[in-house]
Amino acid sequence: MPLYEYHCESCEHDFEKRRAIQEADAPLQCPTCESKEVTRKLSLFFALTKSDAGTQSLSDGGGCGCGGACACGSHSMN
Numbered sequence: 214m215p216l217y218e219y220h221c222e223s224c225e226h227d228f229e230k231r232r233a234i235q236e237a238d239a240p241l242q243c244p245t246c247e248s249k250e251v252t253r254k255l256s257l258f259f260a261l262t263k264s265d266a267g268t269q270s271l272s273d274g275g276g277c278g279c280g281g282a283c284a285c286g287s288h289s290m291n
C-alpha cells in the first residue's frame with residue numbers, strides 16, 4: 214500500500230498516511246487540528262510500490278485513477 218503525504222491548509226501540518234491507491238484522494242482529516250482542509254502532496258510512492266502493485270493497472274497509464282489529469286508523473290512515462 215503506497216504511502217501518501219498530506220498537507221493541512223489550516224495548521225500547516227504535514228503528515229503521511231498509508232492508503233489504498235483508490236483512496237488516495239478520499240476525504241481526510243488532519244490528525245492535529247481535525248480540519249478537512251487537507252491536500253495530498255505528490256510523492257515518490259510509485260517508485261516504491263511498483264514491485265508489489267505493478268501487476269495491477271499502473272502500467273496502463275491510468276494507475277493513479279485520475280485519468281491523466283493530475284501531475285503525479287505516472288502518465289508521462291508512456
Ligand SMILES: [Zn+2]
Pocket residue numbers: 221222223224225226243244245246247248
Ligand atoms: Zn491541521
